[in-house]
Structure formats: C-alpha cells, structure tokens
Amino acid sequence: MPRKTDKRIRLIEAAKVLIHQKGFNQTTLADIAQEADVPLGNVYYYFKTKEAIGEAVIEKRAAEYAEFFAKLDENSDPKSRLLSLLQFSVEDLELTARYGCPVGGLCQELGKQGGSLADQAAKLLHDLLVWSESQFRTLGFNEKAADFALNLVSNIQGIYLLTHTFKDPKLATRQAKLLQEWLEKLTAGVQRGTKQVAAEVA
Amino acid sequence: MPRKTDKRIRLIEAAKVLIHQKGFNQTTLADIAQEADVPLGNVYYYFKTKEAIGEAVIEKRAAEYAEFFAKLDENSDPKSRLLSLLQFSVEDLELTARYGCPVGGLCQELGKQGGSLADQAAKLLHDLLVWSESQFRTLGFNEKAADFALNLVSNIQGIYLLTHTFKDPKLATRQAKLLQEWLEKLTAGVQRGTKQVAAEVA
DNA sequence: GTCTATATACAGATAGAC
DNA sequence: GTCTATCTGTATATAGAC
Numbered sequence: 127m128p129r130k131t132d133k134r135i136r137l138i139e140a141a142k143v144l145i146h147q148k149g150f151n152q153t154t155l156a157d158i159a160q161e162a163d164v165p166l167g168n169v170y171y172y173f174k175t176k177e178a179i180g181e182a183v184i185e186k187r188a189a190e191y192a193e194f195f196a197k198l199d200e201n202s203d204p205k206s207r208l209l210s211l212l213q214f215s216v217e218d219l220e221l222t223a224r225y226g227c228p229v230g231g232l233c234q235e236l237g238k239q240g241g242s243l244a245d246q247a248a249k250l251l252h253d254l255l256v257w258s259e260s261q262f263r264t265l266g267f268n269e270k271a272a273d274f275a276l277n278l279v280s281n282i283q284g285i286y287l288l289t290h291t292f293k294d295p296k297l298a299t300r301q302a303k304l305l306q307e308w309l310e311k312l313t314a315g316v317q318r319g320t321k322q323v324a325a326e327v328a
Numbered sequence: 329m330p331r332k333t334d335k336r337i338r339l340i341e342a343a344k345v346l347i348h349q350k351g352f353n354q355t356t357l358a359d360i361a362q363e364a365d366v367p368l369g370n371v372y373y374y375f376k377t378k379e380a381i382g383e384a385v386i387e388k389r390a391a392e393y394a395e396f397f398a399k400l401d402e403n404s405d406p407k408s409r410l411l412s413l414l415q416f417s418v419e420d421l422e423l424t425a426r427y428g429c430p431v432g433g434l435c436q437e438l439g440k441q442g443g444s445l446a447d448q449a450a451k452l453l454h455d456l457l458v459w460s461e462s463q464f465r466t467l468g469f470n471e472k473a474a475d476f477a478l479n480l481v482s483n484i485q486g487i488y489l490l491t492h493t494f495k496d497p498k499l500a501t502r503q504a505k506l507l508q509e510w511l512e513k514l515t516a517g518v519q520r521g522t523k524q525v526a527a528e529v530a
Numbered sequence: 531g532t533c534t535a536t537a538t539a540c541a542g543a544t545a546g547a548c
Numbered sequence: 549g550t551c552t553a554t555c556t557g558t559a560t561a562t563a564g565a566c
Contacts, residue, residue, distance in 0.1 A: 284486025
C-alpha cells in the first residue's frame, strides 16, 4: 500500500471537517495542510487545485451517504426506514447546531457560485430525494411519492438550518417528532400492504 | 437632505444585493463600491469596517421584514395571514432559485463564524418565528403554537434551500401547496372562533 | 466630505532543490 | 515523492492630497 493514498486520504478528511466547520471559501489550503499534517506545497502534488479538493470531499460525502442509505435499507419495511432517517443521533445534532448540515451548507454556498462543484453538491441532496421517494413508492404512493419526499427532505434541511441558526439541538428533536407523527398518519392504513389503501389515505 | 445619507443608502442597497448574490465573505468592498458607484476609498468614510456594512444590511433586512409583517397583518384573520406568507411571488422565487433565501443564506454562512453579525442574522429568523407563533396563538393553539411555528418556518427555509439547490422555483410552489393544506386542516374547526375547537384539532 | 494611491496581509498556486 | 521558498493576485484597510 503506497503512502501516496495515505496523505491523500488525510487531506480529504481534513478538508471535509474544515469545510463543514468554516465553509468552502473560508477554508484555506494552509488550514487543510496543517490539519492533515502535510506541508502546504505538498498539497499540490495530490490535488491540482482547491476545487479538486472540494470535489474529492463531495465524493467522500457521497460515499458516506450511500453507506448511510445501505444501513437504512436494512430495516425490513419502508416506514421504519423513513423513521430511522429521522432518528438523529446526539452527536450529529451537536455538530449540526455548531456548523449546520454539511450537505445543505455546501449546496447553499456553492449554489451561489455555480460551476460543476455546485452540481456535485446538489447531487447529494438529489440522492436523498430519490431514496426517500423510492420509500414512499414502495409504501404504495404513486403520484404523491415525489411530493412526500420533497416534504421530508425540505423539512429536514429546514430544521437543520434552524438548529444551526439558534444553536439548539432540541429544535431538531422537536420537529422530528412532528415529522414522525406525519409519517405515522400517512402510513396508518398502509401496513396491510395494498396500494389501494395508500391511494385512499393520500 | 444631505448627500451623506444618499451615498450611504446606495452602499447599503448595493451590499444587500451583492451579499444575497455572492454571500457575505465572497462580496468584496470593491464590488460594493463599484455597484454603488462610490470610489473604494470613500467607503470607509461611511463604514468603519466590512462588518459594519454587514450590520447595516441586516438592519435593512430587518426593516423590510417588519414592513412585510405589517402587510401580512392587514389580513383580517390569522389563517389568511399565514396563507399570505405562503404566497410566494414569481419574482421572489426566481431570485430564490438563483441565490437562495437572503436571510437563510446569511444565517447559514455567518452562523459558522459566530460573532455579533451571526446573532443579528439569527434575529431575523427569530422574528419570523415569533410572528408565526403569534398567529397560531391567536388561532387558539397554546402549547402547540411554538411547534407549529417551528414547523412552518423550518418548512419554508427548507424548501428555499431545495429551490436554490435545484434552481427550480416550482419546487417551492409544490411544497407551498402541501403547507397550505396543512394549514387548512389545522384551522378547519377553528373558523367559528372558540379556543376549545383549536385545542381539539391539535 | 471626497477620492487616489498605497500599506499590509494573506490567499491560491508554482519553481525547483532534495 | 517531498518540502522550502516564493510568485502573483487580491482582499481589507489606511494615509493623506484635494
């Protein structure tokens, strides 16, 4: 195993954390180099530009998302998968209160500047939308599945923003309760599995 | 009327627009000076630091919010006030799709850096929360008013973020429809005005 | 009050020794 | 492959003429 990947990985991990904490534009290559314990000039051996580091970080986030979805998919039914999505861990909420959602923050910041980095960040949220919609479809919702997914993801991103703005993790837990109730009501009649029931409830 | 305030006002307006478009950190004093048609060096006669400009911009946003609330308050009942809040104009949605929510963007960006600017930006969202909660209270909801307000504001901020991320104003109109239905259901029994009914529905 | 010129700091990026 | 020294651009902020 060459050392090459070792430093590269350290740089990506350092960049991932720092970009979450300070934002992409406010994170300097010097910051990243220091955090990764790599000399500044050496960074350019692994990444041609700062944007290339951003790209690698987003790819890392995408991989982590995929892993996360895989874990959610271990739940036997779509309803418990969606409910698991809403089970925010305490550590995550602490991080969110301090620095906001890593993905939402990127989309917000990079969306203003355009370019391919913005598109790659948007893809992360898109994946979450697609995953959610797929759950609602499996539950039997057809036309409404996309709207429900939009509602869910929008809600999660919104509450992350408020949690960050007011530095209060409890806001997220409060709102998660409302969302859980919403899911319960939606799926109340669906448990028995017929698509007809789902269509009725919707 | 002294010219003094004239240039000052132009600088604030230019900064307000540019900060919305590019974010606070990515907006340079040179940008602002050019947009306001004021020589760079002259900016410092009106504002001691860049942060001072940010402060003035947030104050301007606060004033506009207050004006907006006043307009919403012209509606005779809280339900139509809340529904009016959800009537996004086409121009606003175009702007949101391009640059995101001006207030949410500031909270996201400045929240990471801390300091008094972040607090002042957070105050804007706080005002919206307070106004919304007051509407729900007037509708007769007591314990639930804060949760409903949180849900509403969180939803709006979330859908703004997605609208921006995917550059699609229709996402906001779609989600607004869901929110309208939610409000309709909540207030369905309240029209006749008794607080008892509201408590029941909740 | 107004504006030009500039100080100062630091960012991203490169050259080239080792 | 690795690291030091540095180039170049540009940001905030200031000095000082007018």
